[in-house]
Amino acid sequence: MISPKIQDALNAQINAEFWSAYLYLAMGMHFENEGRSGIANWFKIQFKEEQAHAEIFMNYLNSRGGRVELKAIDEVPTTWESPLAAFEATLAHEEKVTALINNIYALAEAEHDYATRGKLDWFVAEQVEEEETAKELIDRLRLIGDNGLALYMLDQELAARTYTVPAPLASKA
Ligand code: MG
Numbered sequence: 001m002i003s004p005k006i007q008d009a010l011n012a013q014i015n016a017e018f019w020s021a022y023l024y025l026a027m028g029m030h031f032e033n034e035g036r037s038g039i040a041n042w043f044k045i046q047f048k049e050e051q052a053h054a055e056i057f058m059n060y061l062n063s064r065g066g067r068v069e070l071k072a073i074d075e076v077p078t079t080w081e082s083p084l085a086a087f088e089a090t091l092a093h094e095e096k097v098t099a100l101i102n103n104i105y106a107l108a109e110a111e112h113d114y115a116t117r118g119k120l121d122w123f124v125a126e127q128v129e130e131e132e133t134a135k136e137l138i139d140r141l142r143l144i145g146d147n148g149l150a151l152y153m154l155d156q157e158l159a160a161r162t163y164t165v166p167a168p169l170a171s172k173a
Helices: 004-033 039-061 083-110 116-143 149-160
Strands: none
Touching: 004 039, 004 083, 039 083, 039 116, 039 149, 083 116, 116 149
C-alpha cells in the first residue's frame, strides 16, 4: 500500500502531466494554424510524451494499490507571439515540472517510500533532457532571429521528429 500523502502527490503529478500534454497540444495547434507544420509536429509529439508520463504514474499508482483520481485540467494559453516565445514558455514550464518531481522525490524520502523514489529516478533524468532540448531550441531560434529561410529550415528539421514510447511504458508492452 501507498501512503495517502504519496498518493495525493502522485495524483497531483498525473494532473500536471496532463496539463503539460494540453499545453503542448495547444502549441501544436497554434503552429499548425500558422503554417509551421514542423514546429507543430514537434509539439504534437511532446503532447504524446506528456500523456505517456501521466500513464506511467497511473500504472505505478495502480501497481501499488493506490487510487488514481483524475482531476479537472486547467485551461491553457492558445496563442504565442513566435516560436521563440513558445519554446521559452516550454522551458519555464519544464523547470516548474522539475521542481514538482523533486518535491515528490523529497516526500518519498521523508516517507521512507523507496519504491516511489526509485520510480522517480527515470523522471529526474527525463527532466534534464526536457530542459536541455528546450534550451537548445531557444538558442537556435535566437540565432535565427528574423531570418525566414533559417526558420523554414528549422521547421523542416522538426518535421522529422518521431514519437518513441518512453522506456517505462515500452517495457510494459
Ligand atoms: Mg512530463
